[in-house]
Amino acid sequence: MHPLARRAAAELMVVLEQHHGHAWRLHEPGNGKMFGVLVVAAPDGTLGYLRGFSGMIDGQWEINGWAPPTFDAVARDVVWGPGETEMLDYSAQRAALLATMPADTNSVEAKRIAKAVRSLDAARTARSRVLMGQIQDCYRFASGRGEVRGLRDIFAPAEPPAGAGDCAAPKLLAQAYAKGLTPLALAEFWWGAPSVTGDRREGVFYAACRGKCLPILTHMLDGLPADPPPLFGAAAIDAAEPRAVYEDAHLLVVNKPSGLLTVPGRSASLQDCVVSRLRLRYPDATGPLVVHRLDMDTSGLLLVAKTLEVAKALQRLFSLRDMEKHYVAVLDGTVRGEHGHITLPLRVDIDDRPRNIVDPVHGKSAHTEWRVLSREGGRTRVCFTPHTGRSHQLRVHAAHPDGLDAPILGDRLYARTPPDDDERLLLHAERLAFVHPVTGTPLVVEQPAPF
Numbered sequence: 001m002h003p004l005a006r007r008a009a010a011e012l013m014v015v016l017e018q019h020h021g022h023a024w025r026l027h028e029p030g031n032g033k034m035f036g037v038l039v040v041a042a043p044d045g046t047l048g049y050l051r052g053f054s055g056m057i058d059g060q061w062e063i064n065g066w067a068p069p070t071f072d073a074v075a076r077d078v079v080w081g082p083g084e085t086e087m088l089d090y091s092a093q094r095a096a097l098l099a100t101m102p103a104d105t106n107s108v109e110a111k112r113i114a115k116a117v118r119s120l121d122a123a124r125t126a127r128s129r130v131l132m133g134q135i136q137d138c139y140r141f142a143s144g145r146g147e148v149r150g151l152r153d154i155f156a157p158a159e160p161p162a163g164a165g166d167c168a169a170p171k172l173l174a175q176a177y178a179k180g181l182t183p184l185a186l187a188e189f190w191w192g193a194p195s196v197t198g199d200r201r202e203g204v205f206y207a208a209c210r211g212k213c214l215p216i217l218t219h220m221l222d223g224l225p226a227d228p229p230p231l232f233g234a235a236a237i238d239a240a241e242p243r244a245v246y247e248d249a250h251l252l253v254v255n256k257p258s259g260l261l262t263v264p265g266r267s268a269s270l271q272d273c274v275v276s277r278l279r280l281r282y283p284d285a286t287g288p289l290v291v292h293r294l295d296m297d298t299s300g301l302l303l304v305a306k307t308l309e310v311a312k313a314l315q316r317l318f319s320l321r322d323m324e325k326h327y328v329a330v331l332d333g334t335v336r337g338e339h340g341h342i343t344l345p346l347r348v349d350i351d352d353r354p355r356n357i358v359d360p361v362h363g364k365s366a367h368t369e370w371r372v373l374s375r376e377g378g379r380t381r382v383c384f385t386p387h388t389g390r391s392h393q394l395r396v397h398a399a400h401p402d403g404l405d406a407p408i409l410g411d412r413l414y415a416r417t418p419p420d421d422d423e424r425l426l427l428h429a430e431r432l433a434f435v436h437p438v439t440g441t442p443l444v445v446e447q448p449a450p451f
Helices: 003-020 073-099 108-136 151-155 168-178 214-220 274-281 308-319 393-399
Strands: 033-041 047-053 140-142 148-150 182-191 243-247 251-256 299-305 324-332 339-342 346-348 356-358 368-376 379-386 427-435 442-446
Touching (some): 003 033, 003 182, 073 108, 108 151, 140 151, 140 168, 140 214, 148 151, 168 214, 243 442, 251 274, 308 427, 356 393, 368 393
Antiparallel strands (some): 033 047, 243 251, 324 427, 339 368, 368 379, 427 442
C-alpha cells in the first residue's frame, strides 16, 4: 500500500471515530461499512485526498464532503420511485392472498391460492429484473482516457451483480475525474462493527472485490499508470519441486512448496502446477494423479496416485474420513484455551472469489479441531486437524471472530494487514496417516514445517 494512501486512511479513521461513528451507528451490529480514500493531485500539483463509503450510510446516498454515487440521481429516481411502489404492491397482494389460505392446505381452495401466489411471485421476479436493468442503465463510468461506459456494457455479456458500482473505489475515481484531479493512490478499509459474515473487521485494509469492482476498476484505471493486479500462482518455482517424501509402485506423497498451484488455473499463465509437473515425470500414470488439494499459498504433503484404481480408493478414504491430516500454522494473535473444535459453515464469496465466508444458512458444514503448540510474542503456533475439507477452511476458521479470531500470518486474503511480497502463508500440511489401499498396511508420512 502506498504510504500516502495509508496516511490518508489513518486520518479518516480518526475522523470516523471522533465525528461519525456514533451518529451513523457504525458500531451497532450489521452497521459496519467499507470506506475508502483516494490520494489525488490538482492541476497545480497540490496533493490531497477524497473520501468515500460503499453503498448508503444512514439511509443516504449523498453526504456533503463524501464522494457521490456513480449513478444519475434524477434518472434513477424516475425508475426507483414508481418501481418501489410496484414492489410494495406485489408484497401487499401476496400477503392478502396468504391471509385467505384455509387451514386445510390440501383443499381445492388452498391449492388455488398457492398457485396464485406462485404466479404473483413469478410476475414480481420478472418485473424486478426489468427495473434492475433500468436502474443499472443510470450508472456511467469514465476511464483515465476519457472513455465513458455504462455498467451493463462493462459486465456484458454477463449481468452485473447486485450492488455493482456502489463501492467506495468507483465512487472515488469518478469524483476525481469529474473534478479534473489525477488519482495517485487508493486504499479501502472497514470501520465499525464486523460484517454479518464476520470476514470484515474494523481498521483492516481490503483489496477491491473481484466480482463487483474488478471489471469496473479495470475500465476506470485504463489510461492511468496503475500497477496491474497481482497474478498469484505465476511465480517461478524450482523445476525440482515438488519433491517426493514417500513413493512406492502405487502412490507417492510430495512436499508442495508455497506458491505452486495444485491444479491448473483458469488463466493461460497459470498452467504450471503440481499436476502438470507430475504428468511429465510419470507419463504412464492414469487418473487425476492428485486426489486432494492444497491451497496455492499452503505448503506440505500432497497425496498422489499413479493409477486410476488407486486414486478412487484414496478418494474413498477421504470421503469416509479415514484419512488423517495434520497442519501446523502460526497465527497472528494469542489464542485463548489450549484445544477445541470449530464448526462454522462455509461458502464461497460469490462477489469476491476465491475468498470464502461463514454462512449459517447457505454454508456447507465445516469442522476443524485445533490444539495450541506454543505462544510467543503475540503469536500462537497451532496444530489443525480438519475433519472436513472445505476450501480455505483452516484459514477462515482461524481468522473469524467466532473461530480463533487470529488469522494465519502471511494470509493475503484473511490477514489483518496485507503481507509483504516476500512473506508466505504460515500454514503447512505436515502429516498424513492412512491405510495403504493396495498393501493394507498403515502408512504415516511426515514433513516438518519450514517455519
